[in-house]
Structures are given as structure tokens and as C-alpha cells.
Amino acid sequence: MSRGGLIGRGSVRVSGGGKIQGKIEVRLKWDPSPWNRPPHHLDIMATTFSADAPNGRPVYVVHTESRSPDGTINMSRHSETGLGLGFVEVMVLELDRLAPSFARVVVGVAIHQSGGPKSFGDVSNTGVLVVDGYTELLRDDFGQVADATAATVAEFTRDASGAWEFHQMVRGFDSDPTVFAAEMGGTPQT
16 A cells, blocks of 8 residues: 555544653554454554654654664564454653654554555454553544554654653554655644
8 A cells, every 4th residue: 555644634632731751651452363364463653853843754763673773762562463462562662761852752553554455443452552651641442543554643742841741643544654654743634
């Protein structure tokens, strides 16, 4: 799938914002494919943006095959099949250690399209959980973006004092993981 684009433009949910402590976990779950089907492969992705261009091009993208150059964003658990109990994929973001040159981080989830076109509605028991220590910031099942092949889930922005703020950002996209990495932090199209 090579086309990209925002799905469900009217379904953006943004919280009033909330200050966070700085070490965030994004957890992802999904049920494995039926025995006679290719495995579902979902991935958590994070894009970082500089203070000079918070809505510009990402400085770097973190996913299963990479980590941030300074080690502040990385995968602590990864699954290519969804097999396991509970949340089978986890990304850790240590925002409190991220260099002051970064002002924004956007986190999303993409479905690999190698087994043919697949949307969140095609994958059973999907769920994402974003936590700050023991505080739950977001829990979602991707139901509002069921026709999407990728979705942003959270945005973290740094204010003038250096404190990080969380915003829910569940938006669906019709993109493969490569295209999604480039467009997930862009300003919503109207």
C-alpha cells in the first residue's frame, strides 16, 4: 500500500493536556492471526521533532529496528505475531532525559501490510495503553479508526519551562509503515 492520508479527520481527540513525570511506556496488544492466516504484525513508532521545527520533518524515527541515538526512546519488548499474554510490545520514552533541542514527540502504531491490506478492524483484540509510571494517560482499542492501517495515539510537547505535556491524539491514517513514519507528526489536513 503506497498511498497515504489521514482517515477520520473529525475523530481527533485531544485532552486538555497534562504535565507528566517523564518516563512513559506505550504498550500494544493484539490477538494472533488464525492458524491458517499469515501473522499480524503491528509496530509502535515514535517520531521526534526539534524545537526549531516542532511541526516540520522528524529528526529521527524510532521503531522495532532502531532506538534513539541517545537511548532515551527504545523498544523494551517486541512481537511480530501478537503471541503472548496481555501487552506484547512496549516502547519506553524517557522524555525527562531527552535533549532540550527536542520539543515534540509523536507516537503511533502501524500495521505491516506484507500479508495483504489489513486495517485495525481486521485485527482482533487490539489495544494501546500509555502510562506515566502508575498513571494511565490513554487506553484505546482503535475502534474509532477501524478502517485505518496506521494511527497516531499520543503527542508529547515541551513547554517553555522544559516540562513535558501529554495530549491524546488518536488519528487514523491509510499508510504503510514507511509512509506513516514520514506523515504521522504532520499538521492535520483539513
